[in-house]
Amino acid sequence: MNEHKLIVPRTARYYTIGSPSARVKDLWVVCHGYGQLARYFLRHFQGLDNGQTLVVAPEALSRFYLDGFSGRVGATWMTKEDRLSEIEDQAGYLNQLLQEHLKSLPKDVRVTILGFSQGGATVSRWIATEKPPVHRLILWAASFPEDINFTTSQAAFAEIPVALVYGTQDEFITSEALERKKQLMQQLGIEPAVYTFDGGHTIHSETLQKVGQEL
Template identity: 55%
Template sequence: MSAQEHHLPVTRTARYFQLGELSADTRQVWFVCHGYGQLAAYFIRHFAAISTADPTLVVVAPEGLSRFYLQGPSNGRGRIGATWMTREDRLFEIEDYVGYLNQLASTILAHVLPEVRVTVLGFSQGAATVSRWLARARFRPARLVLWAGAFPPDMDFTVATQLMRNLPVTLVCGDDDEFIKSADLEQQREFLRGLGVEPEVVRFAGKHTLDANVLQRLHAQAGTS
């Protein structure tokens, strides 16, 4: 007799990091989702410069619900990373992180004025994560930034088209990215065009990483749009 698979919803504690203080003076909130094998505490450091320069900006970096040793346990001393999902039981993992991110966004946005401008940025694996989340989010962002990652091609076409309607999208990628080639970036651009979006494409001299100058540019754009 083969074993039967079951699922049991449970309550667990999620972790996120924040730069800036939420108040009536907050004008921008950025939700930024890390890539595979990263931790939010380190990922959010890339946004410290723009946060320090703008007291009306709050940056929120949620962390994936699953953590693991990157190079083996090493007696509990090995480096640790987090992931949003794997191919194993993926649909339930997506359900879990969508619910988590919706709860987090509701908590954060309850402390700011309704007209606050929300930027959602996903890096690498985080790009697909934020795309799936926004398809079922309880708010609509002012902008979506997909950095060194792609909009998930397996999302329902009708849902994806509705999400992308009148939503400014920026694709960011380093010229020497080890995982994203120019052809991949162009394919992603054409895919988004098929959803009715003409994305802005930003390139920079660098690899599979964030770039301080591009972040400053994105911040400046958000403040003037």
């Protein structure tokens, strides 16, 4: 048995809050977590809609039924199957999406990348491998991926302020996992600003506003 690969066009779906214009000062690209859909995830960012901010929520390319063979649908950025190809496809998708929106925005627009849960690993790999023009990175309830090449990726994160945000009742964030996450960041020379809130595995609107103002 021989494995073969063929690159084919894909229709990628994304949602936005706000409209491109000369008034836009901030562009946010926000990547959802495992099993979510972009249109529902984007609702958490309505508070950023101030007439000077454009929020773009790409949806992962692989969808599946959350329970059985029908009903609610979620999306995932990748699985362990053919993961290197999926990582490469993600980066190409996010690069194209970002560049498409930068064309219609002022040249001095500030770019903020937020990855929630699985989306955090996705955007971290994207920045590490492709070095897109990013001014701020927010990892929310996210695990920093251990498969990043630490030797070649330090430069990608060197000038980017990074925020690490999580709920104190998040069932997926243990003290051991948090410590490991911080150690991985230190290997890349990242000293993140850490924000916590009283809550679980979700986006907390007041904390989001605070991070957006302070980072």
